[in-house]
Amino acid sequence: MGIAFWIVAALTIAGSLAAVLFRNLVHCALALTVAFAGLALLFLQLDAQFAGFVQILVYVGAVAILVVFAILLTRSSETPKDGGVFSTTWLAGLVIAAAIFAVLGWALLQSLAGLAQQSATPSVTVQQIGNALMGRYVLPLEIVASLLTAALIGAVIVALHEKKQEAE
Amino acid sequence: MMTPLAGYLLVAALLFAIGLAGALTRRNAIIVLIGIELMLNAANLNLIAFWRYGPHPEALTGMMFAIFSIAVAAAEAAVGLGLVISIHRHAQTTDLDQMNRMKG
Numbered sequence: 327m328g329i330a331f332w333i334v335a336a337l338t339i340a341g342s343l344a345a346v347l348f349r350n351l352v353h354c355a356l357a358l359t360v361a362f363a364g365l366a367l368l369f370l371q372l373d374a375q376f377a378g379f380v381q382i383l384v385y386v387g388a389v390a391i392l393v394v395f396a397i398l399l400t401r402s403s404e405t406p407k408d409g410g411v412f413s414t415t416w417l418a419g420l421v422i423a424a425a426i427f428a429v430l431g432w433a434l435l436q437s438l439a440g441l442a443q444q445s446a447t448p449s450v451t452v453q454q455i456g457n458a459l460m461g462r463y464v465l466p467l468e469i470v471a472s473l474l475t476a477a478l479i480g481a482v483i484v485a486l487h488e489k490k491q492e493a494e
Numbered sequence: 495m496m497t498p499l500a501g502y503l504l505v506a507a508l509l510f511a512i513g514l515a516g517a518l519t520r521r522n523a524i525i526v527l528i529g530i531e532l533m534l535n536a537a538n539l540n541l542i543a544f545w546r547y548g549p550h551p552e553a554l555t556g557m558m559f560a561i562f563s564i565a566v567a568a569a570e571a572a573v574g575l576g577l578v579i580s581i582h583r584h585a586q587t588t589d590l591d592q593m594n595r596m597k598g
Contacts, residue, residue, distance in 0.1 A: 385535070
């Protein structure tokens with residue numbers, strides 16, 4: 327467990343905490359980007375170079391931009407005047423989240439002895455990943471391709487629908 | 495003494511709990527989607543960590559699972575944010591406490 331792991335882990339946790347705690351939504355989106363970048367660094371530390379760069383491309387590049395556009399289009403960057411930013415049932419939600427974390431932490435503590443120690447760095451090249459995607463995993467790849475197409479067309483239709491009716 | 499795998503699993507558990515707390519306690523629909531994204535990312539971190547410290551990393555199963563999970567999460571984010579924009583146009587709010595009707 328190097329010092330680099332703890333620095334990146336603290337950055338990721340701080341970014342995600344800020345993303346759900348800040349009052350201003352634009353600040354939340356920026357903190358979310360920090361959390362995604364920290365996760366990409368964690369993937370790189372785990373010798374998963376391809377997953378790390380995919381994380382940067384998809385999350386830091388695309389999902390963060392989508393979130394910023396949604397904030398822009400819904401004009402929700404200003405904090406609400408009435409009451410806080412938290413729901414009326416925030417206490418129940420917090421208790422549920424704390425209970426889930428307690429269960430996960432308990433399971434982790436119970437299995438500490440059985441977890442693997444240091445293992446040799448796996449040497450996985452992008453060529454191997456491409457071969458696996460085109461060979462063994464070709465059917466899931468095709469399904470994900472059609473899912474992405476359907477999701478993007480569906481998102482555009484859902485976001486445009488009301489406007490079309492008003493124009494008629 | 496913590497093994498590296500335990501450290502990554504602990505970070506993933508914390509991220510999941512933070513995402514769940516955000517999704518359950520915030521009023522704004524966009525922050526709820528941010529919380530869901532954080533939970534999906536925590537699952538991805540678990541998959542990659544188990545792939546790295548598992549007995550057969552050369553089989554690439556955990557890596558493939560994480561890559562497909564990232565693709566599905568991207569589709570989910572696009573549709574979810576499209577729905578939020580659509581609801582905002584319909585109800586003029588993204589406050590989940592005010593969305594208490596199923597009739598339009």
